[in-house]
Amino acid sequence: MSIVEQPILRVQHLEKSYGDHLALTDASFDLWPGEVLAIVGESGSGKTTLLNAVAARIAPDRGSVHYRTTDGELHDVYQMTQAQQRLLSRTEWGFVHQHAADGLRMDVSAGANVSERLMGMGDRHYGKLRATAIDWLQRVEIDAKRVDDIPRTFSGGMRQRLQIARNLVTKPRLVFMDEPTSGLDVSVQARLLDLLRQLTREMQLAAIIVTHDLAVARLLAHRMMVMQRGRVVESGLTDQVLDDPHHPYTQLLVSSVLQP
Structure with a gap:
């Protein structure tokens, strides 16, 4: 199998x-x-x-929760x-909260919100991070011009789309x-x-x-x-x-x- x-x-x-x-x-x-x-x-x-x-x-x-990693092995999450x-x-994994403010950093830019998970995986090239953030903003229907705006200036729907981009950027x-x-x-x-x-x-x-x-x-x-x-x-x-x-x-x- x-x-x-x-x-x-x-x-x-x-x-x-x-x-x-x-x-x-x-x-x-x-x-x-x-x-x-x-x-x-x-x-x-x-x-x-x-x-x-x-x-x-x-x-x-x-009870138990087992997750299958990319190597095909099941791992007990609570171990x-x-x-x-x-x-x-x-x-x-990603987690999209009901209230977007719980899943975003509200006082840093939209681009930084998306890039943060990539930086957590070791990416440090500013140009690449910014380009990826802009790409994902566009994928979730947020104007690329808003890349430097903070989520507090976004509507509820935009915040939720930004939260989705933040979660999915790491694939x-x-x-x-x-x-x-x-x-x-x-x-x-x-x-x-x-x-x-x-x-x-x-x-x-x-x-x-x-x-x-x-x-x-x-x-x-x-x-x-x-x-x-x-x-x-x-x-x-x-x-x-x-x-x-x-x-x-x-x-x-x-x-x-x-x-x-």
């Missing part, structure tokens, strides 16, 4: 509690190269907790040192996205979704996207998992889950959101 035919990520039996509150229970799934997985559910369903546990942003109480986790997070293999279109105007959401769909396809990115919006899941994701009260209650191909939901909670979500 080739590397392409094996999962890039293997999540097994993750659990997380906060005091007496069980936020995540026995979550398991595989993610394949080039696959986009949506995690959906209402607020408090555990979807963001799951995303953060998989992305090594919070430590689970139980890595903090330095190894940080290196993974700024090279082969990661896996990207985590936490409600990336939430809080944006409908027209801005549509442009951002088109951009995300284009980039994930072009770059053959594996991605996990958390969203409460089933329309976003249908547009972006090959497969989806539905969460309720910390548990995965249904999973499958996105169109199959949305067009023929089996679990009562999924049926309720679909009927209340997708139908007039």
Whole structure:
């Protein structure tokens, strides 16, 4: 079996509690190269907790996360040192926050925001860094003339596109996205979704996207998992889950959101 035919990520039996509150229970799934997985559910369903546990942003109480590196070997993320986790997070992984200010340095230029991850990998040639930053600004539909402007002067949609450029410039293999279109105007959401769909396809990115919006899941994701009260209650191909939901909670979500 080739590397392409094996999962890039293997999540097994993750659990997380906060005091007496069980936020995540026995979550398991595989993610394949080039696959986009949506995690959906209402607020408090555990979807963001799951995303953060998989992305090594919070430590689970139980379970494991294994990531397949370019050499084809599965590595236990939680057996890595903090330095190894940080290196993974700024090279082969990306994380797009719901609020772009959480994923950007708001007081340095757009170009510096994009270049920072490249510099973390050892790139030091100013001309090359600037040219790459300008190229990526243009790829995410930001005018190259804004390269020296700080994100505080950008609109919400522009900040989110800049955050995407900052994450994808190092050509990661896996990207985590936490409600990336939430809080944006409908027209801005549509442009951002088109951009995300284009980039994930072009770059053959594996991605996990958390969203409460089933329309976003249908547009972006090959497969989806539905969460309720910390548990995965249904999973499958996105169109199959949305067009023929089996679990009562999924049926309720679909009927209340997708139908007039």
